[in-house]
Amino acid sequence: MAVREALVIGTSTYEDSRLNRLRSPGLDAMELSDVLSDPGIGGYAVRPVIDQPSHVVRREIERFFRARRPDDQLLLYLSCHGIKDSKLQLYFAAADTDRDLLESTSVPAAFVNGRLVRCGSRKILVLLDCCYSGAFRPGGAKSADTAVHLLEEFKDTGVAVITATDALQQAWEGEGPVTETGEGQLSVFTAAAVEGLRSGRADRDGDGWVSVEDLYGHVREEMLARDARQSPLRWVLGGQGTLKVARRAAPDGTGPVRLPRPLPTLGTPAVEVLTGITSAAAPLRRTLGPVPRRVLLTGPDGVPYSSTDTREIVAALPTGSGHAALGVGLVRDLVADQYRRAQDGTATAVVLFEAMVRALQPALAGGSHPTPLARTVSEVLDSARKLLTEWNPRPVAMTQVDVGRVVPPEVFSGHVVRAVHGAGLGAFVLVEPSAGSGITSRVSDACVLGGHLSPYLPADEVTGRTALRDASVLVCGQRLSSASDARWAVSYGDKRRPLVVVAPAFDEEAHAALAGHFRDTGRPCMAVAPPALSRPWRAVQCEIASHFTGACVAVPQATAVSLGSARLVVATTQCTALVRDRGSPEAHAEYVEKLRTEMTPSSDPALTEWHLLTGKVAEVFVGGSDERARHRRVAQVRLAVRRAQAALVQGVLPGEAAALAALGRRLHRDTRPWEERPVEAALKRALAQPLWALAENHGERDPAKVVEAVQADWPAVTYEAVHHRGVVPSESEYVWTPATHPWVMLHAVEAAVTAYLSLI
Incomplete structure (x- = not known):
């Protein structure tokens, strides 16, 4: 089955002082990611890469283009400084780029071209919103260089390329000069693209799809109307002008994203906080689901190791510098809060938090004040919690079978269920290591x-x-x-x-x-x-x-x-x-x-x-073949006990991520003022992101279809990832979660989003 995937790369901050910090790329990347990942618009599985060193960016690009099929649809977006050497070779700057060591510390355009040539897909779109000098010029110019030569860099690849400028122009950030307060937002090129996709106006021929030619025509027209002093170009290499970039957005009241305006709500510090959130959330996203992917880490002694423990991962993450450190801190606090509340669901909470923060960016960029936005978030999530309660009223009595649904069999579910159910509501259940190799339990x-x-x-x-x-x-x-x-x-x-x-x-x-x-x-x-x-x-x-x-x-x-x-x-x-x-x-x-x-x-x-x-x-006594195995099994059983106790109190639901996605589909609040409805609609879409990430983590080629199928028929169906069976009837095993888990998660995420908005 063909896939739709996007790699979105934005670099705003640079270690080399000769490369001035840019205001737009971080927000550009997040805004474009939001519209591309929207199941009703782009339907892409999006991988954002924000402010990463060159070796990480090159690895992500190579991984993105390898082992592809001809019908796989791929989109690569780059927003960063662009630098040319003395031989006019183009390089894309990364966070660690040294202008004196371009070959080893940047991403050569020739490297990207090589990946495109070798890629098996013939449905590829490349969007370049690049800067070509090492200084941020007054008035928003990103470059003073005079030649681009992009056609030579990307020839003979069979892809479509849309660039922000022609060969003699500069790329611009925000609108005109940056004010004395340092205000700025989306770049002109990316803002026009996002606006066209989100509003549906980029579908110029009215066929329900936005093609490469449609998108280029819309962006060019908008930029000319803005007198942006830059003209986008496109090259269609291999007949991909009719490539369907996105669906035409449904008229759901979300409205277009405005083109850049110098507004104080979303300045550089806010973008840096968002960058910190994104960089911290990316590795945790890999661990989401019952079969998590491991994250590579480096210990204090320099020895590499891997982990799926979200608390261990966030503790090992680099704090970052400047305001980005605040974003990393918000993610760490959320992981700690969710673990304290449920000892489970931390990765899901982080994915939902990041999605909700991204969903708020258009409103913030449009000048909305953070305080009423925080109230809107609280009201939407409160409505979601009420709907969860309506779906699953507290049970009068839960049988051992009901409780056992949330306990995986590999963690000795029989002993766990008997201990929890036998002790009853509000009882103490202790899980302790034992000297033996098996497991025993007793109720006193x-x-x-x-x-x-x-x-x-x-x-x-x-x-x-x-x-x-x-x-x-x-x-x-x-x-x-x-x-x-x-x-x-x-x-x-x-x-x-x-x-x-x-x-x-x-x-x-x-x-x-x-x-x-x-x-x-x-x-x-x-x-x-x-x-x-x-x-x-x-x-x-x-x-x-x-x-x-x-x-x-x-x-x-x-x-x-x-x-x-x-x-x-x-x-x-x-x-x-x-x-x-x-x-x-x-x-x-x-x-x-x-x-x-x-x-x-x-x-x-x-x-x-x-x-x-x-x-x-x-009491449940857990043994193991050695100390390490015993420690791991004790942790597994303690989590299973916690899940079983939560199920005994609050009942069960068929799937945590599936329940959140269904909430996003079924929440209605027609009484909200029309100007607040775009925010509500964006938050509802964000609720589907954990299910999207779960499907993506478990190899689904089209996560959008998974989301649509579950949203349409949940709770009769849900998503099963343990044995990779996909969308299944809810009576299946391995799909149940305590009803209290998504409920407490919404509380934790609400607190995190409120904390984020308090920083804006």
């Missing part, structure tokens, strides 16, 4: 006390909880109000065992003393304060103490025999669960059933609280 009844994790104890950074094994339990009948009370509490029992102190309340001085004991001795001491004090509650305290083979004591009347024992203690900021150490399982179950019977909610407020005292703790 526990006494659950309202209380909190002592803040000085180390807690898991993701779950926010801590677990203590083989702990002593001391149940006190009165508050600990002083440091001496706390010292009394820790003076008994085996000092090598963790200690859990249950008391009605802890004064600050007592809490500080427990923290000091932990700091000085390393012995974990956890304080648990039950939520209510009433006579029935005091009786229950005594029963809890006896359950753990201890006693409910008054300060300072405890002795060593007053201490009870718990096999396992799990604590969060909300509650603490204690699993009994001694006694037969039958006696333990009988005791818990007795508590449940006595604590049935009733009209008595004190009794109503008692049902919080019973719960369950599940």
